[in-house]
Amino acid sequence: MKRVLITGAAGFLGSHLCDRFIKEDCYVIGMDNLITGRIENIEHLFKEENFHFVNHDVSNYVHVPGELDYILHFASPASPIDYLKIPIQTLKVGSLGTHNLLGLAKAKGARMLIASTSEVYGDPLVHPQTEDYWGNVNPIGPRGVYDEAKRFQEAITMAYHRFHGVETRIVRIFNTYGPRMRLNDGRVLPAFIGQALRGEDLTVFGDGSQTRSFCYVDDLIEGIYRLLKSDYVEPMNIGNPDEISIADFAEEIIKLTGTDQKVIYQPLPQDDPMQRQPNIDRAKKILSWEPQVSRQEGLKITYDYFKSLPEEELYKKEHNNFDKFIVK
Numbered sequence: 001m002k003r004v005l006i007t008g009a010a011g012f013l014g015s016h017l018c019d020r021f022i023k024e025d026c027y028v029i030g031m032d033n034l035i036t037g038r039i040e041n042i043e044h045l046f047k048e049e050n051f052h053f054v055n056h057d058v059s060n061y062v063h064v065p066g067e068l069d070y071i072l073h074f075a076s077p078a079s080p081i082d083y084l085k086i087p088i089q090t091l092k093v094g095s096l097g098t099h100n101l102l103g104l105a106k107a108k109g110a111r112m113l114i115a116s117t118s119e120v121y122g123d124p125l126v127h128p129q130t131e132d133y134w135g136n137v138n139p140i141g142p143r144g145v146y147d148e149a150k151r152f153q154e155a156i157t158m159a160y161h162r163f164h165g166v167e168t169r170i171v172r173i174f175n176t177y178g179p180r181m182r183l184n185d186g187r188v189l190p191a192f193i194g195q196a197l198r199g200e201d202l203t204v205f206g207d208g209s210q211t212r213s214f215c216y217v218d219d220l221i222e223g224i225y226r227l228l229k230s231d232y233v234e235p236m237n238i239g240n241p242d243e244i245s246i247a248d249f250a251e252e253i254i255k256l257t258g259t260d261q262k263v264i265y266q267p268l269p270q271d272d273p274m275q276r277q278p279n280i281d282r283a284k285k286i287l288s289w290e291p292q293v294s295r296q297e298g299l300k301i302t303y304d305y306f307k308s309l310p311e312e313e314l315y316k317k318e319h320n321n322f323d324k325f326i327v328k
Contacts, residue, residue, distance in 0.1 A: 001050070002026045003067055005110075007058050007101065008074035010037030012180050013115065013173075016221050017072055022048055024225075029064060032075065033057040035089065036082050041180050058097040059089070068108040070228060073101050074115045076149070080269070081186030087145035094149025095156070102160040102168075111167035113228045114157050116235060118174040118276055119147045128243075128277035131172065131235050141271040154235060161233055169227050174239025174278045178217030178298065179305040183313050188212060192250060193306050196257040198314055206268030208247025213277045215240035216298035219291040226287040239278035240291040256299055 004021045008014035009030025014037065021028045022045065030042055031054045045051040056062065058075050076093050077083040083090040098114060105112040121129045122137035137147045154170055161168040177189045184194055195202050215238070223238035244252070250263045283289045 002069040003029070004070045004072065005029045005031060005064055005068055005104075006072045006074065007031045007097070008037060008076060008115075009053065010034055010039055010041050011074060011078070012041070012178075012182070013176065013217070013220070014074040015041035015180055016178075016217055017074065017224065018042055018045055018051065020221050020225060022051060026050065026070075028052070029054060031056050031058065031062075035086065036077050036182075038180075038182070057093075058100055059092040060100070062100045062104050064104065064108075068104070068110040071101055071105050071110050071112040072115070072224075072228070073098060073112065073153075076115070077146070078117075079182075079185040079187045080143070081184075083146040084142055090145045091149050094146075094153045098153045098156055102157065102166060105168075106160065106164050106166050111169070111228065112157070113169040113171060113224065114153055116154050116170050116172045117146075117150050118172055118237070118239065118278065119143070119273075120151050120154065120172060121273070122147060123271060123273040124275055127275045128241060128279040129237065130279040131237055131282055138271050142269075143271045158233075168233060169230070170233075170235040171224055171227055172235050172237045172239075172278075173220065174215060174237065174276060175212050176215045176217055176220045176239070178302055180217075181302070183306055183309065184316055188246060188249070189214065189253075189302070190306070192253040193257065193303060194314060196253055196259045196261060197306065199259070199261070201262045201264045202250045202253065203266055204246055204250055204263055205266050205272065206246070207265065208250065208263070209245055210268075210272065210274045211243045211245050211276060212249065213240050213243045214295055214298070215291055216293035216295075216301075219293050223283060223287065223289045226289050227283075230287060232286050236282055236286070237278040237280055238283055238289070239280065240295075241278055241280055242291075242295060243277040244295075252295075252299070256303055
């Protein structure tokens with residue numbers, strides 16, 4: 001039985017990864033400090049004898065007794081509302097946290113996969129984005145705490161691979177959606193659906209011409225699993241290349257929810273990328289992977305999930321756990 005450590009286990013993607021590896025008959029150690037993760041995302045796994053949860057911040061020394069075969073590092077704030085409120089923690093989990101886990105991987109002889117992001121490309125000058133594009137990032141802008149944490153994470157991961165011979169994998173994740181997203185985490189898809197469910201007008205930042213490409217979570221998890229099992233060590237884009245403008249996406253959500261809200265426009269936040277579309281030729285060739293779930297199908301599942309949440313979730317403005325973690 002393979003033993004797997006998944007950090008950020010109570011988060012959106014981390015919890016789905018826990019599900020997948022339990023189904024693959026692995027022993028899963030889920031680690032999370034719950035600063036942005038939700039214990040509700042993994043409560044259903046507590047009855048599983050092959051699942052163990054550890055409440056721990058990986059920015060501090062990480063000890064896991066026994067053997068480890070795989071480490072998947074998904075601990076990090078991932079939405080602007082999170083990393084703009086806790087910038088120091090965001091930088092630490094990408095740097096100190098990654099360093100700690102790479103050391104653990106080296107000690108255990110484990111293969112480690114890190115969750116990088118399309119944000120390493122910044123506001124791209126190349127479209128669609130290929131893995132050999134180095135990016136256009138403002139390192140001192142508000143978003144730099146997330147973007148540069150991920151870029152450093154990639155750099156130290158490759159250094160451990162080259163210098164210490166650690167088996168490493170790097171996935172660059174593009175916009176992903178599905179059940180267990182936080183409704184009010186600031187990302188465009190849950191923001192639009194939350195506004196629609198509350199009967200509010202949908203807020204588009206900028207003129208709405210900026211684009212995003214949305215990948216359903218099941219497709220993403222499959223791509224990550226295949227990358228982990230592959231022999232490929234360079235960064236790899238995993239996402240859905242089906243691109244749509246934010247303005248058109250807002251209209252799509254209005255049609256999906258059957259509401260009659262208007263779209264209102266607000267100024268574009270600093271350094272908000274104008275284009276997001278992954279080139280997935282590498283994933284197609286090496287992993288024989290490409291998305292299978294259409295946006296229409298995935299949005300219906302996600303909307304039904306959000307509709308099923310308790311009403312108080314609709315009006316929760318931010319995650320309840322922030323204040324005790326703020327470092328002044």
